[in-house]
Amino acid sequence: MPENPSRSPGPPPSRRPTLRQVAQTAGVSIAVASYAFNRPDRLAPTTRERVLATAAAMGYRGPDPAGRALRLGRVGAIGLIGSAGAAGLLDDPATMLIARGLAAACDRAGVALTIAGETAPALDGVVLVRGAASTYTGAAAAIAVDPADATTLPRIGADVRAGAAAAAAHLAALGHRRLVVITWPEAGGRLVGARDGWGSSGEITGYVAAGTSQADGETAARRALRAELRPTAILALADGLALGALDAARQLGLSVPADLSVVGIDDLPGSDGVGLTTVFVPYLPMGELAGATLAALMRGDALESPPLLPTALTLRATSGRSVHG
Amino acid sequence: MPENPSRSPGPPPSRRPTLRQVAQTAGVSIAVASYAFNRPDRLAPTTRERVLATAAAMGYRGPDPAGRALRLGRVGAIGLIGSAGAAGLLDDPATMLIARGLAAACDRAGVALTIAGETAPALDGVVLVRGAASTYTGAAAAIAVDPADATTLPRIGADVRAGAAAAAAHLAALGHRRLVVITWPEAGGRLVGARDGWGSSGEITGYVAAGTSQADGETAARRALRAELRPTAILALADGLALGALDAARQLGLSVPADLSVVGIDDLPGSDGVGLTTVFVPYLPMGELAGATLAALMRGDALESPPLLPTALTLRATSGRSVHG
């Protein structure tokens, strides 16, 4: 049995050639070889051609980014860092939108976008999301997007507090007097916004779910709807939770919005499809702004956090006048 | 001796400290400082503590990944590369799913995921998608996912040809005799699969759209439905196109599936919501498989392309028996 399938039979170890080797075979100094790739006008055209040809013949694919990064002090990539890890970040719809906005900014700046958990490779700058702001210990320039906890970093955010207030006020204006707020531990300003917007329009109770998943929302809503004096409105502080509440209502045979109004916050893709009344949070622009702000920070421009981006109540089919109570 | 008086003037630029400086201030050799971070057991506990304390006091955040990458010959990141650039990749739903699968594999392997266009930073390995397979000129280990064009790289793919055949056969079995296939330039095996599955079940015409967007599909479908002998079925070779076809049908007042059956390929998130009959393509598993395969490739395991992943026709609400013609 051919155990070792031709491990590069020749004497030279089958490693990728280095710039020095290219220079040597081409009969020039290593500086010239380098110039051939990065500074064409620094060389006589014929020399440059010769070097490039030699390189191609040797299978040299261009300067090694690692060596280049070390020498140049810049990598050509920025990071999106969150404690959930790469998959955790991409699986979360909101973070996903931030990533897309950031990616657009990256393309414009000509750098790559690296997605990682706490353990990150070499990066020129990082955008911290989902709880990473407090634990990140890298060296690069950093900003935080939508940080749940306190941080001294420059931060990008949206005015979710105002959005939550608008949502609660909307329900109050529709005549609802018994509201259930479904929240989760990292809801931050959303919760206080909701309270503010509701004011003293009636009874308000809160259920705190474990996370923002649809299952979390369903569990919480089911419990809330079991109350003897059933609420007429649910304000779920995240769209995932709201979707779960819709499930629960359907299971209990409640019709929305006749028997129960449901309002969310986020306006994720898909919320439109099910007609969810919700608060639009500009995650995509937040990502782009994060990119631009990080670029400024890396450039060394003195920087304070840009103002919060506005949110907007988006009326759809799941909220209506209170008919009961 | 070379006492160069023309040093950079002024105070030392407040750069981030280097390992050498930490070692110096701690009064140890640089090797010891390095060991303090990577090889705790190589040092006397008290020494290690002292070094770490000094480092913390100096604001040293740990070894610079760039230097480390150069020395170690490994970066700690793999790339997802496509000619569309980072935003282009993340904006495409199918590629997005591949990215999520790949991200899961990355988390398992403890490496970061870098998303980039043709110009990539230092990477240990790359997954090439969306036409990058032919143009990529990096040095790292590489595999191609779902490559439209020919490549000698190991490749990951799904059996979309069989899927397309099943979809066409499904429509034929429903009694349709006039089929329009909406395709696009990079449809690859899907087109031949569709032809195969249809066989000689009746008339078959093709419209080729520019891309796979919903708008592309709408345009193509509108043109197709203007034919004097209207087709009773549309097989859109991508879900985006199918969604567009649904739009066109609605605008023309055709009811689906009574007047027109529409079938797609991809089963993107969202296709379920609108009830689209389509062919499930396992993009997420493809991403995971790509990660695992790339890992094997980087480990040096001899490698041939793994077999195509199976696809599956998924019946929903947009396909039904032909009632006309």
Added chain:
DNA sequence: GCCGTAATGCTAAACGTTTAACATCAGCGG
């Protein structure tokens, strides 16, 4: 008293690149 061994620290050589600073030389105006 001696030797073997383990623990601990140090020296120095990479890793692959870029780029100041300098050397050389041809051309050329004076």
Added chain:
DNA sequence: CCGCTGATGTTAAACGTTTAGCATTACGGC
């Protein structure tokens, strides 16, 4: 013929890290 300028090539010093290999101890067994 002289010195200046520009074009072209070279030398060598970084960039920040890891890790073989060696030097120095301390210590226990004999």
